[in-house]
Amino acid sequence: MNRSIVLISGILFGIGLVLSGMTQPSKVIGFLDFFGNWDPSLAFVMGGAVLVNLVLFRFIFKRQRPLFAEKFHLPTSKDIDWRLVTGGALFGIGWGIAGFCPGPGITSLVSLQAPAFIFVIAMAAGMFLFTAFDKQLKKS
């Protein structure tokens, strides 16, 4: 693991989120407003990111291993189960209510606005809640 590259990658990601408009909940909600006054801008964010990676990931996966690590850490599960679908759906509902997903929520903390803090703290609480829920589920 190369630490300076992690930092650079995080900074680039943060700049990308701001430039793209993802840190403006009104834009996110405008994008999700398919049935109303739709603003397609954010399709260009996902489109741009996915297109870049369609090309770059091909070159990356031609290598046996990453430049600074032993191996690639990729998700191994292939299951399309209730967890995946329900989890995605709950996330989508939250995303639609406030217009924040995790990255833009965290990046928006620098604006020192209350909604960003409320969102990120509640998101952390939701993650702790999930850990407790998951433990219970595995016990039963």
Next chain:
Amino acid sequence: MENFTPFASTIGGILIGLSAAIMLGANGRIAGISGIFNGVIQPQKGEFGWRALFIGGLLVGGAFMMLFTPESFAITVERAPWMVALAGLLVGFGTRLGSGCTSGHGVCGLPRFSARSLVATVSFMATGAITVFVMNLLLGGA
């Protein structure tokens, strides 16, 4: 559509994609923010440092942009604080249950042709759109 910004959004998307490719190519890690953030607040041995550094990078990138375009952080959609809190809870719980968010499933999963990521992305896009539709009805087009 007064706010249509295809150019800025594409450039932002390309940077996000580059960032994810750099993480994967250099360090072999998926730049999935919900997973990385979860690893900061509920750390596992040896997995904390790089995650904290990445989240720190998001903040540095944000602070850098704050210097030039503070209006990029304008929260013009007024939601009651309890609604923002509920949204955060749902996002935190949902991204863990579904193993990822817009970055992990969308930006990193789709280009790997992951069927799981495609299903998750369709799921959160669809419920996001339905939620906005319902919210607009309830709030009279906020």
